[in-house]
Amino acid sequence: MLKIKNLHASVEDKTILRGINLEVKPGEVHALMGPNGSGKSTLAAVIAGNEDYEVVEGEIEFNAENIDELSAEERAHKGIFMSFQYPVEIPGVTVTNFMKTAINETRKAQGLEEMPANKMLKLIREKSELLDIDRKFLSRSLNEGFSGGEKKRNEIFQMAMLEPQLAILDETDSGLDIDALRIVANGVNKLKSKDNAVVIITHYQRLLDYIVPDFVHVIFDGRIVKSGPKELAHQLEEKGYDWIKEEVNA
């Protein structure tokens, strides 16, 4: 589904990614771990199509198509979703209106009719229940005044609404208490299928207790320096990242 080959990317002439190789197949869960500043969030932003970053070398393929030239919205229309570490507050746009616009614009791009209002409301109800979201919350301005947990839950709610093939969850666990973490993880697990895939970006093991990865990758200094099964995450939790750094430097 996703094939990243020798990806180099920079922002304002500063190189951040220095040759990432990663393949994600349908049905898989990948965890990307690594210390601060290693390039995890940059990788997510580049896959999602953030134009602030420049791809200087390598390529990203999604379903065997090179997506380097596609805009963020075109990538979304093809089924790529990114959950933001810091979801943006947008006063004046309600969660419901935002979702309705996102879904109908995506359908339009896919050559489909707009979703009828009653179907939309039903879908919103279903998916908000999945994430234990209060209905009052849906008529509030997007992310405005939301707590950290509410913002993250709202991200996963959007994912549930949009049903992407590939979901990249950027530090979705940060700022969540244990109950919110369970709700979010439970939502992601329910949305998992053999046809979609999830890439989880995280510092810590704890989200991976709830969403169990098939592969764990360690990013350091813009490269994937180690990959392994889920046990690798436990190892990192126990020993930190220093031993990886030493391995790399050796």
Added chain:
Amino acid sequence: MKLKEKLISSFMAFENQVDIDSFVHDIRSEAIKSFEEKGFPSKKEESWKYTSLNKVLKHNYSVFPKQVNALEYREVKRYFIHDIDTYKIVFIDGKYSSHLSDTTHDGMDICLMSAALSKPKYRIIIENYFNKITTDDSLASLNTAFSHEGAYIHIPKNKLVEKPIQIIHFSTGSESAVMLQPRNLIIVDENSHVQIIERHQSLTENAVLTNSVTEIYANKRGIIDYYKVQNDNQDASLIDNTYINQKQESHVSVHTFTFGGKLIRNNLNFFQNGERIDSTLKGITIIGDKQHVDHNTLVHHRTPNCESHQDYKGIFGDNATGVFNGKVLVDREAQKTNAYQSNNNLLLNDKATINTKPQLEIFADDVKCSHGCTIGQLDENAMFYLRTRGIPEKEAKALLMYAFANNVLESVKINELKQRINKLIANKLGVNIGFDL
């Protein structure tokens, strides 16, 4: 001949044409003298520093359109709020159109200025209210000199006017360029409530210059909600001079929605004369091309315990220019005034301009006055966020712009009008998305 000379020399002909014996003759004569002395305002005047009328004054305007085209309702229906029942006072090229109008004298007067100025039964009202609150301004004087036609609305006390009133001025291009000077007088007596929608619409590519004066009186506990829809075409310019006198406990709000027109100047003046008055001035301006919009507001707090709220949002693209000049004057007697002013602007590129100038003159010592203005661009992070959710760039921009402006719409009390403004905004931003949820 320059427009000023043309207007002055046309004045005698105008006076001969209309009711020369009327009480207003003296007022008109004074007014033309005042205009003759002052002439059109120039950029040398402080309040016209950022707005030049030169471009709009250069046309050879016909001062009284002679030939008037008829219009069928179906041709112009889209300019009306037509989903609900309303009173209508409609003018075509400055002349009343009985065909398109729906007026009344049943327990209140929703009718014509020409009738009010000439019929004896209105004499006392005219003597008490006509031209009493216009300021010493050359454009207002010019309008007064040529005052003849417009809307006359008098709501006697204890009356809730259930249907909104639409005042619409059409110009049809029967002359190559036309100058219109509508004059409206609106009096709302004790405890009465009225909603008014005003619109100027040109149906031609010929130049149109409208110099309008509206005097509004809200007597004790009167409530007036006034909406100005300014979405005219690129060859039409408007100078709107509105004066509002409020008595105690009255509430008046004026919303100005400006999306179209070549040059628009709104001189909006509130005078508070009584306690516990509430004055609201709100506006959304969205312009592009070489459009120019100037909001020049005054709230004069003369009495204690009153409030005023100003909230203007502006979005400027292409080579458009905006001006906001908001003056709040608090007299020494006006203790416990609560005055709020806010002007927020988005500039969509490097060529668009906004000049914003809050002016607070406060002579009382126990008041709460706040003001703030911002000028910014669309938030890049917010754009990326929306686009990752599949909302294309243009729609994402439109959604953010709408979000930026929409709290001004929340206080619009006529639902159909709110829907219409939503549609006008979507059209102006070139998108087909429903903002209203």
